[in-house]
Amino acid sequence: MADPAITPATAATTQFDPAADPTAAAEKGHHGVTDPAHTETSHYQAERLRKRANPAPLGLFAFATTTLLFSLINAHPSTSSRNIAVGMSFAFGGLAQFVAGIFEFCVGNTFGMTAFCGYGAFSFAIAISYWPSSGVLTSYAPTPADPYRLNAALGLFLICWFVFTFLLWLASFRSTVGLCALFFFFWLSLLLLAIGFWRNQVGVIKAGGWMGIITSLMAYYVGAHSLLKSEAFPMQLPNPSLVREKEKQH
Template sequence: MTDVEKGHSSQADNGPQPRQDQFVNNYDGRHSFAPRPTKIGNPGALGLFSFASTTFLLSLLNVNARSLTEPNIVVGMALFTGGLAQFMAGMWEFPRGNVFGATAFTSYGAFWMSFATILIPSSGIASAYATADELNEALGLYLMMWFVFTMLLTLGALRRNVAFIALLGFLSLTFLLLAIAKFNGNLSIQKAGGAFGIVTAWIAYYAAVSELLVPGESWFTLPLGGIKQKRED
């Protein structure tokens, strides 16, 4: 979801920027992004930290950490950290030419804001359902839709790097397990989904730190497991 996913790291963005006509002349039209000069800094770390922190908190609630069962404490985080901050990171990815990162950050930012809205009593969404079982069925469909979206996004990450493939893979399993838990009311499956969510969050934390550790500014860097791209003639 950052420059690293496009086959080059933000760690290499410190040199002189080519002129606009050089980018236009070198772009072959076969990729989903077009490199271009921009003064916008890399928003990848912001998006990843926002996603990781909100996912980690909700996942702790899903495994009933500290005997907590109500998810409402995540509302503020979902609105402003996982929601607004991540949504803005997605918007900043667009002018940098990173379509994949922009799509992912913007979509998951919107997910967190929509999830928070469901939990806010004054929204009337939860109270619109006559029974708790009916609400859980609706939430199951909601989570299943995000499972499908994440699986499709995973396909787009298969030639990017190992870290993001793992992140989206674990996130897909998290959504799937939580959806199943809503459908059948099984607490053990919910806790399993929470456990996968915790793993997802820590992978995202790792990827976020890797975006901050750039040569010339850090003592070391963290590898994301780059995948060798097939050369096109």
């Protein structure tokens, strides 16, 4: 989820090193390649790289949309309304996001692969948990002795994902302001939700839901920035890099 669209690995698909790409070298006036067959092959490879799609917008929009739905539910807690999120978690948050992570692997973006595949699996896990046929809800049905069994289990589940998200937030310090802010609000949301469910505090759960809404809006913004940049749209959304220009040159 560095910005999955703005990493050295992703940038390598659109910017070519004349020393490494004979076609780019020829286009820049470097005529060190004399073998026509080699030049034709290099040109074909360069064209393939140029046409490679950027998977980050899909992953970010899938993450944002699924997070927004669950956060709206958490901001107005209702157990029954969570059932509507099962399909979203399976199809968009799970499948689409996991596919985006696989394609981030193809372009060599470790951070994007880890984030999208991880949160895709996260969505799958939530969908399975709330899917009635899975039996999870039945096994955690409230009892007179322990009426909040499900909430306690959700607290444990969410605290594990808080740890995962916190580590990704630390890794995002060398990406962009938008992406770093996204992960900050997300780990804060997960922490509040974990505490709220664990201690059965409705007010804390609602606060976690509102932090999740902010997270989803940040994800939409970063996704839109990535999409508009990939399409060379005339109007670009600002998303400053956290890496200094001197460090980029090295």
